Amino acid sequence: MKTKRTSHKRPSILRSGRMEKIMQLTTLSQPSFKTVLRALFVIARKDWKIFWRYPLNAVSSVFQPLIWITPVYFMGKAFSTNGHASGFAAYSGSGDYMSYILLGTVLTNFIMTVFWGMGYALKEDMDAGVLESNWLTPISRLHILIGRTLTSMLTTTITSTVMLILGATLFGFKPTGNTVAALLTAVPMLVGLYGFGFAFAGIVLLMREANTMVDVGSFLVQGFTGTTFPVKSLPYWLIPVSLMLPLTYGLDAVRGFLLKTQTLLPINVEIIILIAFMFVMLWLGAQFFYRVERRVRTLGTLGQH
Amino acid sequence: METTITPRSLGQPGFASDARAFMAVIRREWTIFTRYPSWIIALLIWPLIFPMLYILTARALAGPDGSGLAVFMQTTGATDYIGYIIVGTTVWMWQNIVLWDVGFALRNEQMRGTLESNWLSPTWRFSYLLGHTGPQIVSMFMFIAITALEFGLIFGVRLNGSVWMLALMMLAAIPSIYGLGFAFASLVITLKEANAFVFLVRGLVMIFCGITFPVAILPGWMQSFSKWLPQTYLIHGMRAAAFSNASVTELLPDLIPLLGFGTFWLVLGYFTFLWMERRARKTGAIGQY
Numbered sequence: 032m033k034t035k036r037t038s039h040k041r042p043s044i045l046r047s048g049r050m051e052k053i054m055q056l057t058t059l060s061q062p063s064f065k066t067v068l069r070a071l072f073v074i075a076r077k078d079w080k081i082f083w084r085y086p087l088n089a090v091s092s093v094f095q096p097l098i099w100i101t102p103v104y105f106m107g108k109a110f111s112t113n114g115h116a117s118g119f120a121a122y123s124g125s126g127d128y129m130s131y132i133l134l135g136t137v138l139t140n141f142i143m144t145v146f147w148g149m150g151y152a153l154k155e156d157m158d159a160g161v162l163e164s165n166w167l168t169p170i171s172r173l174h175i176l177i178g179r180t181l182t183s184m185l186t187t188t189i190t191s192t193v194m195l196i197l198g199a200t201l202f203g204f205k206p207t208g209n210t211v212a213a214l215l216t217a218v219p220m221l222v223g224l225y226g227f228g229f230a231f232a233g234i235v236l237l238m239r240e241a242n243t244m245v246d247v248g249s250f251l252v253q254g255f256t257g258t259t260f261p262v263k264s265l266p267y268w269l270i271p272v273s274l275m276l277p278l279t280y281g282l283d284a285v286r287g288f289l290l291k292t293q294t295l296l297p298i299n300v301e302i303i304i305l306i307a308f309m310f311v312m313l314w315l316g317a318q319f320f321y322r323v324e325r326r327v328r329t330l331g332t333l334g335q336h
Numbered sequence: 337m338e339t340t341i342t343p344r345s346l347g348q349p350g351f352a353s354d355a356r357a358f359m360a361v362i363r364r365e366w367t368i369f370t371r372y373p374s375w376i377i378a379l380l381i382w383p384l385i386f387p388m389l390y391i392l393t394a395r396a397l398a399g400p401d402g403s404g405l406a407v408f409m410q411t412t413g414a415t416d417y418i419g420y421i422i423v424g425t426t427v428w429m430w431q432n433i434v435l436w437d438v439g440f441a442l443r444n445e446q447m448r449g450t451l452e453s454n455w456l457s458p459t460w461r462f463s464y465l466l467g468h469t470g471p472q473i474v475s476m477f478m479f480i481a482i483t484a485l486e487f488g489l490i491f492g493v494r495l496n497g498s499v500w501m502l503a504l505m506m507l508a509a510i511p512s513i514y515g516l517g518f519a520f521a522s523l524v525i526t527l528k529e530a531n532a533f534v535f536l537v538r539g540l541v542m543i544f545c546g547i548t549f550p551v552a553i554l555p556g557w558m559q560s561f562s563k564w565l566p567q568t569y570l571i572h573g574m575r576a577a578a579f580s581n582a583s584v585t586e587l588l589p590d591l592i593p594l595l596g597f598g599t600f601w602l603v604l605g606y607f608t609f610l611w612m613e614r615r616a617r618k619t620g621a622i623g624q625y
Binding site: 085087088090091094095098099101102103105106107108109110111112116117118119120121122123128132158240243246247250251253254258259260261264265 | 372375377378381382385386388389390392393394395396397398399400401402403404405407408411412447448531532533535536539542543546547548549550553554
């Protein structure tokens, strides 16, 4: 049975030619660009406060990625003769494996921020019991998701900068190429990842569990996109999977600009792929999220965890 | 004639009641564990994907002609670099999972707001921690068995030693790994910033214990520090048991310090718990987070 939809248009008083007393419905807020910015700022400020409320966690986030790549540094030594990894150079065009890995790790920090920032933030809200009240606020839900990544993007930028400085001191990070071009190349990749983050947040809403999916997803992305190694060194049957992921080209192009490594495709082609990825992923991710979010509200499971 | 009301506790403490409380915690943990079926995926995928990053990096470092691999074999004395890495990463994951599971046992209760109510029940409080350990050990042994199976089937890693010697090394490691978890769980109740401590402890294991490289490659001061970590002996002993067919006598230099560290960490874990429990009640901070 179909239900009749009621019109949400406001009735015009003048059109009828009669003066009628009509109670006008107004929304609780008057959404505008300014209110969206204010909401984003409030969400980011709240996350910023929570982040610095645990200063040890904040400090450890700087050292954490360095800790992860330290075993690779020593393992690389076990594969090197007189400090030169000739095997690695044959794949990547550069024997400086630590600069290669450090740069990959920094980019992965940002990739993970989008993974964690949205999906995991929703899970945190579910556990804390505030998701439903947040959902009732007069702001687009996609904006809530974006807002949850702002502080983490800022802190990731700070921690990655410190990490590169420490990496230069401890492991000898030596970028020799065009930094501005590398940064501009990373932009469409990261914006496209927001689309992925929307879709992922939808899955978290549905599954009500984030840890496993975030961890497994992060590791698979790191493995297939070549965070710490050139994808050419993957087993031949895994290379097509890697080449299907636009992030592979993002990492490859940034390294190509900054470290002058051999790229998989001409850099211009890789940039076009990244821009296309950005638009497609944003649209797909938003569509998926809205569908799932509607489904979850229909089921009434939004606040369950 | 005066009647005196004798105060009676709500429970009748005894071994049977402690065992019942312990079993209740185990049952609760098992119910929560099975409530989220994604653990099955985690159990199948994690043993593969974590070592995979290091294995693929090692593959890249070896080069297309395998020239780097010859250098690695000469440095480590290992003939199978995949097996060499798997042992190290599995030990790291074991410690890591224990820190998150057992180490967060009390902290999670604190975050959910149920720690105070649990604390008020007339039970042996240490059973809250012990109860977490039972299902955890079962799931960890499943995890290690799946790791061996997956790498055996997919990568052809073969055991060149005794399964019993491997099991002996793992049993000897249980007191130190879980003792550390108990001490850790107690500390985070007071210090709150649990994540940072997990990162610190597992970071130490990652850097100093040689999960992907021989400890001998580390600078001198780092080698000295690694001798104070039980995981160094566990990784060394497990590699020897799995790939060099080492006997009990040959494993003794790893087994003895491992048991020594185990005793130390269990005692420390228990007394840290007692201290924390008393301190948290005195300061009234048990429910704060």
